[in-house]
Amino acid sequence: MRRQRMAGERLRSSAALAVIVAPAAVLFSISPDLAPVETSEPVVQVAAAEVAPAAEAMPAGVEIIAAPAAFAWNSSAVPAAAPEVTSAQLVSASRWRADTRSLMLPKGVATEHGLQVKTILAARAISDTFPEIRxxxxxxxxxxxWHPNGLALDVMIPNPGSAEGVALGNRILAYVMKNAGRFSVQDVIWRGTYYTPSGAQGSGGYGHYDHVHVTTHGGGYPTGGEQYFR
Known part of the structure; x- marks a missing residue:
């Protein structure tokens, strides 16, 4: 009887071992000829550094079966990322904005209400270039x-009868004539002489000894979105 009981226990132990070993033999093999197992469930690939400590106890020569090709990463399914903006491009854009701001003409000493755009441009440019003008x-x-329609400016000269005042008026005259196309100049009058972009057209009897008179072709009235540049 004792021998029979021992034989029965050995038989049950062998059957239990077979139950454990058989499924494992399906998944793992020390043979390099084992083909990947098809499965309908995604296989999660784990980096070597993330393998649980229990994996270190795997028998030597056992492979982790790779995911089937059906689950391979498809990079074409990912939308293309927006182009990377480099720091150099950001700096360039920032410099462009700073340069643009530095080129903008601030409002000068003239009252701009009722002036047309070319007249405003001339007034701002004269104020910016000649800070002596108040x-x-x-x-x-x-x-x-000319004045009622916003086409004319009277640039008042400090101490106009002095040598400094005359010299300042002469410089303003030369500056306006140099920029006649930009300001759309029609004429300038200073110290009795009438000028057009073609040069002096007559002298004597024109007055304007205390200010430089500048007339433009106007360019229309501002709408509120204009920017004036140097």
């Missing part, structure tokens, strides 16, 4: 249409 007249009542 007053520039614009729209006012007059028998002629």
């Amino acid at each position: 007053s520039i007249g614009g729209v006012r009542a007059d028998a002629l249409r």
Whole structure:
């Protein structure tokens, strides 16, 4: 009886071992000829550094079966990323904005209400270039249409009878004539002489000894979105 009981226990132990070993033999093999097992469930690939400590106890020569090709990463399914903006491009854009701001003409000493755009440009440019000028007249009542229509400026010269005042008026005249196309200049009057972009057209009897008179072709009235540049 004792021998029979021992034989029965050995038989049950062998059957239990077979139950454990058989499934493992399906998944693992020390043979290099084992083909990947098809499965409908995604196989998660784990980096070597992330393998659980228990994996270190695997028998030597056992492979982790790779995911089937059906689950391979498809890079074409991922939308292309937006182009990377480099720091150099950001700096370049920042410099462009800074340069643009530095080129913009601030409002000068002239009252711009009622002035047309080319007249405003001339007034701002004269104020910016000649900080000695403290007053520039614009729209006012007059028998002629130039001032009432926002086409004319009176650039008032400090101490106009002094050598310094005359020299300053001469420099403003030269500056306006140099920029006649940009300011759309019609004429300039200074110290009795009438000038057009072609040069002096007549002298004597024109007055304007205390200010430089500048007339433009206007360019239309501002709409509010204009920017004026040096």
